Amino acid sequence: MAVDIYSIKAETTQKTPKHILKLSVNDKREFLNSFDRIFSDVDGVVWTVNEYIPQAAEGFKALADAGKKYSFVTNNGVRSESEYAQRFKEIGIEFNANEFVYPAKSVVQYLNSINFKGLIYVMATDNFKKSLRGAGYEYIFGPLKIIKETYSDLANHIFSNEPVRAVILDVDFNMSSLNLIRAHLFLRHPDCILILGASDKLLPFAKGVDIIGPSSFAKIIAESSKKRLITLGKPGKDLAELLVKNFCIKDRKRVLMIGDMLEQDIGFGTQCGFQTLLMLSGGCNLEKMLAETNTVNIPDYYADSMGDFIELLKDLKKAEV
Amino acid sequence: MAVDIYSIKAETTQKTPKHILKLSVNDKREFLNSFDRIFSDVDGVVWTVNEYIPQAAEGFKALADAGKKYSFVTNNGVRSESEYAQRFKEIGIEFNANEFVYPAKSVVQYLNSINFKGLIYVMATDNFKKSLRGAGYEYIFGPLKIIKETYSDLANHIFSNEPVRAVILDVDFNMSSLNLIRAHLFLRHPDCILILGASDKLLPFAKGVDIIGPSSFAKIIAESSKKRLITLGKPGKDLAELLVKNFCIKDRKRVLMIGDMLEQDIGFGTQCGFQTLLMLSGGCNLEKMLAETNTVNIPDYYADSMGDFIELLKDLKKAEV
Structure with a gap:
């Protein structure tokens, strides 16, 4: 059944984004269990212009080890797919060309x-x-x-x-x-x-x-x-429909959209019906995130960089002991 | 005293443009006596692309004989001022470079x-x-x-x-x-x-x-x-202020703006506080004029071409006999 995700009304009560490392252990566990799949932006999450963001690869690897699938969705098609493959390989991120979206x-x-x-x-x-x-x-x-x-x-x-x-x-x-x-x-x-x-x-x-x-x-x-x-780029409605179809998304709430831009990534994720997480490692700082008034662009969660997922998983492991 | 002409509210009752030749003799006289100065567009009033609009020169001459001053205000500055001077001379329109606005x-x-x-x-x-x-x-x-x-x-x-x-x-x-x-x-x-x-x-x-x-x-x-x-082109607010200052306009209501475009000419004229007349000899036909819903862009008067002014003046002369 086709759902018009754009008919979903923006929430009227203001959301407050939660830092993933400032959650209680129970909330961390709940958060981690709340999604199966990640769509992530590249620029600002994996690297900025030409600099690799430390621990990005390790962060994705830790999530994969925890059973999460991830794919990259970028608006930046100036690089060729093989250049992307090469760069991902260099920093040690597993790259599945079939699931790379641009x-x-x-x-x-x-x-x-x-x-x-x-x-x-x-x-x-x-x-x-x-x-x-x-x-x-x-x-x-x-x-x-x-x-x-x-x-x-x-x-x-x-x-x-x-x-x-x-x-x-x-x-x-x-x-x-x-x-x-x-x-x-x-x-x-x-x-x-x-x-x-x-x-x-x-x-x-x-x-x-x-x-x-x-x-x-x-x-x-x-x-x-x-x-x-x-x-057909973020935050386009037509891209949202294509993603949901191509990745056979059944339950949109069990998808986490990760990105560094309020409108392109978070706005896109919200309008798709996904959960959203803003990475402060790119084009948006904490101040700008807190100043955002358009509810659609306010993330559910935020983190400093992908490295925070390594910490979060460590915290959960520690708590299990 | 500076008047913010843009604070003038659009009229809420719909205006109905009047064809200048369909006015009663009294209304024709009243209309003619209601303005001293004309600002006129060029393209669509004097010529279209490269074709001269018949009787345009005669229309302006008849108005000058009736004591009206006129100046041209165009957005088209691709031609040089001397090319304009040459073209106006060819068709017999008096051209005052000092009062030509582009x-x-x-x-x-x-x-x-x-x-x-x-x-x-x-x-x-x-x-x-x-x-x-x-x-x-x-x-x-x-x-x-x-x-x-x-x-x-x-x-x-x-x-x-x-x-x-x-x-x-x-x-x-x-x-x-x-x-x-x-x-x-x-x-x-x-x-x-x-x-x-x-x-x-x-x-x-x-x-x-x-x-x-x-x-x-x-x-x-x-x-x-x-x-x-x-x-600084029509319908710009800054052009309006410049015109009023440069031409020492004291009473805006005694200026008639003539043009063939609803937004650029009529909208500009209305927002300047001028009277407005749409010439159907250019980019806008009767149907389009009647379909216009933005009051600012609805003219006070309309005519088929500048030649209609010759008729109007003849009608008034005949009535005097």
Whole structure:
């Protein structure tokens, strides 16, 4: 039975996130027994930009030893799947490619699920395009050029008779207004759909530095074309449905979503009906978490880093003795 | 005394626009006597894309003969002022460069009015940049190039130590996400202001074809930077204030705003406290006008084209005999 998880009303009483190491022994045990599966973000939980977060691998290993399954769900598809595999291997995290979720893959799964036929106009990286090509989809992109400042040259570069039936947008280092205008024009066709991969309004780029993310650009086209934005990155509704289906989730409450971003990770988890845990090892500090007023984005639990799970499991073991 | 025209509440009773030729003779006389000055849009009133709208020049001449002053206020600064002068001359409309209002000029006037000192980051056409240079302002722009798909190359092209204190955005044929991301980063400086010239969400490009306009792009940066968007094109509040000051408007009700766009022209006029007249010779037809529900965008009057003013003046002359 399909449940519209987005019809779940936000709780009206304010939640107070609990630090997993400040729980009583009984509550720690109860918490650990309350979930079977983990979906975890990568950036901010496993590493930040290029630095490994100490004990992340050990934390996941300890949870696996305690019988928990985990998979990674990231919005960051700029790295290729093999680069991810390599990095996970280096730090000693077991990597199951089949269960690794990122926008390019989710988009392909979505296109397959609707039996999509037709040409795609894509604004994304080469890695993203490779995923589409690998799945047998045909696409066009660009133009990637500087044009003359005349309406006639503009017309030459935005109008096209190509039978585009899907516009797809993800991180694109060279996206231009020409591309967005072209996308808007393709979307005039009633059957042309609009898909967003990475769904960040702002992307954390360096310490304290955010840059404008794909979701901001996609919003322009969604508004101008009045098309529904099918969103296959966190916190997208369509990704939530895909995850629940692909991982055969029966009881959403027995899933724990772990991440470092209030909207993308915690908001996504809450709206999926999962339990949520904010890791303070990435883009959000304690102050910011406590200042959050949107109940959807307030986590059930928080921890300093994955290493806290090692402590929690030790505490429980000690208590058993 | 400064009046906050934006505090004027929208009327709650629905207005019904009146066709100027369907008024009684008395109402025609009253209407004509109710304004001394006209601000008129150009595209859609004088010409559409490249076609002259018949009798536009004669319409303005008839109004001038009846003692009305008129000036043109356009969002379209892609043409240079001298090109405008040439086109107006060709069709026989008297052109007073001092009273011709377009975004690049309004932006310069605004910068002068706040005694702006500092470097500008600009996303606009060469014509626009020429206006800034002519007024003695220094600016940087770009990059205008295709970059490698790596975070390090992205970093090389978005970070800058230039002391930018204003980001200015207008129509820019080659704007890229790199430019928008750079703008967002410059706006992190607390003193850096954000200015929009042409304020169209969508630009009418060809018959039945709109393209995404500068206002949509500016909105992304305003949201990401949380800066106020100083808007010097129609329907911008800052342009309204500049017009009222520069043209020494004492009684706003004795100004008639003429234009072909519901939001940009009529909405702008209403919010300025002017009377408004929609010309059906451009981007809006009768059906669309009647379907408009936002009172601010419903005109007081409408007409098929400027030629209707010739008829109206004839009718009044006939009635005097």
